Amino acid sequence: MLVDDYWASGHNARVGEKVEMLNHEFRVCGIVEHGKGARKFLPIATLQELIGAVDKASIFYVKLDNPANANQVVAEVKQVPGMERYAVRSLQDYLSLMTPGNLPGFSTFINVVIGVALIIGFIVIFQSMYTAVMERTREIGILKSLGANKRYIVAAILRETLMLAIAGIILGLLISFAARAGLLQRFPTIRIMIDGEWMVRAAIIAVIGAMLGAIYPAYKAAQKDPIDALAYE
DSSP states (O other), X not given: OEEEHHHHHHHTOOTTOEEEETXXXXXXXXXXXXXXXXXXXXXXXXXHHHHTOTTOOSOOOOOOSOGGGHHHHHHHHHTSTTGGGSOOOOHHHXXXXXXXXXXXXXXXXXXXXXXXXXXXXXXXXXXXXXXXXXHXXXXXXXXXXXXXXXXXXXXXXXXXXXHHHHHHHHHHHHHHHHHHHHHHHHOTTSOOOXXXXXXXXXXXXXXXXXXXXXXXXXXXXXXXXXXXXXTOO
8 A cells, every 4th residue: 555645744654554445454555745646555456445446436537637628628528428417516516516615514513603603702701891880989989079970980881802813713714723733733634724714704793792791791881880989889
């Protein structure tokens, strides 16, 4: 058996070692560079015998000199008599079928997870900000006794919430990139994508959740009577 360097790294496999596949034991006779179309390679006759499909094949992989001509080659292959019965796709189209958007119910699952995370975040932020406001009742009373109006109190609390949200977003992104690096180091065959669209979407959700969770505590702080606030212990 031949294996690529990603698979060998992820399974700590070396040339000469034995690995098991399809309930059979094979010896690794070489390690090739990744990007050859598969992770493990066996003679086609061996695979056909193992799966009980002698002289048969299910997929043909055609490598082009210029990948830009993939769609043109697909169109020409489909024009061959008899080939209209088979699925002929470029690698880009084939990979697009395995994206999260094409997995049944996966997008709904992601939206549910985001919704649950938003609700939990709202509750946590609400509780944190409400507690912070209650702990600073005297400070709020001092501000109001010095002439701070309700708008100023609300704006001050919302500004603090926004700063905390931004700090949390930055920390969350750093943790995400560190986790991806760690996972890729441990499992080099998996792919983890963190694109700009998702980062922007996560940031917007975090900011909206933080502001929603802080509005009521900010409003309650602005409604406090300065005398009562100063006398608060």
